[in-house]
Amino acid sequence: MIIIGERINTGFKDIKEAVMAHDPKPLQEWARKQAAAGCDYIDVNLGAVSSKGSDMAWMIEQVQAVVDTPISIDTNKEAILAEAIKACKKPPLVNSTTAAQAKMDAFFPIVADYHASIIGLPIDEAGTPKNAEKRVELAALLLAKAMECGVPTDHVFLDPIVMPLKFLQDQAKVVLETARQYPLLADPAPHIVCGLSNISNKTLHKKLIDRTYLAMLIGAGLDAVIADAMDVELRQTILTAELLMNRQIYADSYIPA
Amino acid sequence: MIIIGERINTGFKDIKEAVMAHDPKPLQEWARKQAAAGCDYIDVNLGAVSSKGSDMAWMIEQVQAVVDTPISIDTNKEAILAEAIKACKKPPLVNSTTAAQAKMDAFFPIVADYHASIIGLPIDEAGTPKNAEKRVELAALLLAKAMECGVPTDHVFLDPIVMPLKFLQDQAKVVLETARQYPLLADPAPHIVCGLSNISNKTLHKKLIDRTYLAMLIGAGLDAVIADAMDVELRQTILTAELLMNRQIYADSYIPA
Numbered sequence: 001m002i003i004i005g006e007r008i009n010t011g012f013k014d015i016k017e018a019v020m021a022h023d024p025k026p027l028q029e030w031a032r033k034q035a036a037a038g039c040d041y042i043d044v045n046l047g048a049v050s051s052k053g054s055d056m057a058w059m060i061e062q063v064q065a066v067v068d069t070p071i072s073i074d075t076n077k078e079a080i081l082a083e084a085i086k087a088c089k090k091p092p093l094v095n096s097t098t099a100a101q102a103k104m105d106a107f108f109p110i111v112a113d114y115h116a117s118i119i120g121l122p123i124d125e126a127g128t129p130k131n132a133e134k135r136v137e138l139a140a141l142l143l144a145k146a147m148e149c150g151v152p153t154d155h156v157f158l159d160p161i162v163m164p165l166k167f168l169q170d171q172a173k174v175v176l177e178t179a180r181q182y183p184l185l186a187d188p189a190p191h192i193v194c195g196l197s198n199i200s201n202k203t204l205h206k207k208l209i210d211r212t213y214l215a216m217l218i219g220a221g222l223d224a225v226i227a228d229a230m231d232v233e234l235r236q237t238i239l240t241a242e243l244l245m246n247r248q249i250y251a252d253s254y255i256p257a
Numbered sequence: 258m259i260i261i262g263e264r265i266n267t268g269f270k271d272i273k274e275a276v277m278a279h280d281p282k283p284l285q286e287w288a289r290k291q292a293a294a295g296c297d298y299i300d301v302n303l304g305a306v307s308s309k310g311s312d313m314a315w316m317i318e319q320v321q322a323v324v325d326t327p328i329s330i331d332t333n334k335e336a337i338l339a340e341a342i343k344a345c346k347k348p349p350l351v352n353s354t355t356a357a358q359a360k361m362d363a364f365f366p367i368v369a370d371y372h373a374s375i376i377g378l379p380i381d382e383a384g385t386p387k388n389a390e391k392r393v394e395l396a397a398l399l400l401a402k403a404m405e406c407g408v409p410t411d412h413v414f415l416d417p418i419v420m421p422l423k424f425l426q427d428q429a430k431v432v433l434e435t436a437r438q439y440p441l442l443a444d445p446a447p448h449i450v451c452g453l454s455n456i457s458n459k460t461l462h463k464k465l466i467d468r469t470y471l472a473m474l475i476g477a478g479l480d481a482v483i484a485d486a487m488d489v490e491l492r493q494t495i496l497t498a499e500l501l502m503n504r505q506i507y508a509d510s511y512i513p514a
Contacts, residue, residue, distance in 0.1 A: 036484065041504050066342055107440055125501070165326060165501065166509075169500070169505050172502070172503065173502055173503055175500070176476055189491070200385060202508075203509060204509045204512075205497070205509075208493055208495055208512070212472045212494055213472075213497075215469045215473050216472050216475065216476030216498065218474045219433055219472070219473030219474075219477060220476060237465075240462070240465055240469040243422060243426070243466075244456075244470050245430055246426050246467070248458075249426070250422055250423055250426050252460060254462070255462055
């Protein structure tokens with residue numbers, strides 16, 4: 001399982017204040033904690049705090065000063081991506097492009113140039129489709145664009161787009177159906193990723209909903225997740241689900257104390 | 258979710274001693290507890306303690322003296338089934354038949370006569386198939402036999418046959434693939450059931466493995482389970498997974514205190 005740590009995001013108050021004050025400590029503390037928790041990528045999100053690529057690059061540099069974990073560059077703006085990606089010491093994950101033509105045209109060549117990977121959202125100019133068929137169709141477009149630009153299909157992380165259970169309850173099942181179809185779209189198969197906590201937006205019992213849905217998603221083929229890497233029960237679910245999918249060899253001691 | 262409480266089974270020491278002594282109290286205590294925990298059927302298993310149908314009938318009568326929950330008659334012996342089913346006040350679930358011809362010929366007519374339901378195992382004279390394709394083929398045989406005998410297809414509970422993770426690690430994924438195909442076999446769709454605790458046989462972390470796999474199975478379409486109804490975290494997983502599959506309306510208060 002590829003775990004993308006979600007915590008260095010200006011949506012969190014401590015990170016917002018740190019970025020505004022250019023204080024590296026909170027970013028570095030979360031970078032260390034998430035790396036120690038086993039993250040494969042550390043997501044870095046500048047949010048609405050600034051529109052300058054140099055601020056995103058500053059965030060990335062602070063993280064890289066304390067951990068070796070690759071960066072997930074969380075932006076949908078080409079200018080920020082183009083500047084931030086230069087700061088990455090290792091090939092990053094770009095989070096994310098939609099299947100809208102202009103966005104794909106902007107993002108995929110940059111991803112190719114830096115041997116990066118990229119999260120692809122099956123969203124087009126008309127928005128997010130409500131059914132699995134149209135999402136899979138847009139995912140196929142994303143893969144076609146990747147191939148055209150020389151990005152290997154296993155550098156593409158397809159997102160089935162998790163929606164809030166509380167407001168769009170029929171979508172959780174549609175997302176499972178979508179995820180199941182993604183591996184069939186290309187060889188080598190793309191990764192399947194999601195932003196997990198969307199499912200429990202505004203609910204009570206957030207962590208229970210997150211880990212139950214994550215087990216279902218892994219059963220449907222998900223192999224990467226943007227999540228709270230500090231949630232011990234969530235990590236236990238991931239380890240257990242990986243064994244059940246035969247991706248790790250079973251050992252009685254698989255849960256570290 | 259249809260929950261079949263597994264606890265009244267002579268594999269447990271207290272039940273074995275109670276049946277041998279014809280002491281109804283332990284059976285009735287477990288019947289009350291499991292009914293209170295929301296079981297839809299109470300499984301009754303005589304095991305190797307006796308080969309007499311009258312002993313199974315006695316067990317059923319003790320349970321029915323204290324709860325109204327329908328019985329799951331857990332036997333693979335025609336003679337025991339034929340006698341025990343007469344004792345049932347409500348149409349029971351028969352647990353279980355294989356797809357072996359002689360077994361189907363014996364069990365399905367009894368099930369039809371009593372308007373009962375039945376668990377069907379995709380096992381034939383050659384044993385349990387290792388792949389999904391052959392399991393689905395045997396499941397189709399079970400449904401064909403049901404239709405021939407006048408048992409509605411939604412009275413058939415197809416079991417994908419959960420195997421121990423520790424010894425047959427590749428099977429957990431095969432079982433998910435099998436379950437996904439079952440609803441397509443008949444209209445009205447058969448139920449999908451499993452004996453959950455088989456997955457965690459001889460493992461540490463049994464409950465974690467059970468509830469993680471159950472979430473995956475529900476995501477694959479499972480709608481019935483033979484399980485420990487007293488496991489609070491398992492029941493939380495069931496409730497949450499049901500919401501995620503859009504089988505219950507979401508409410509913030511869905512987890513009772």
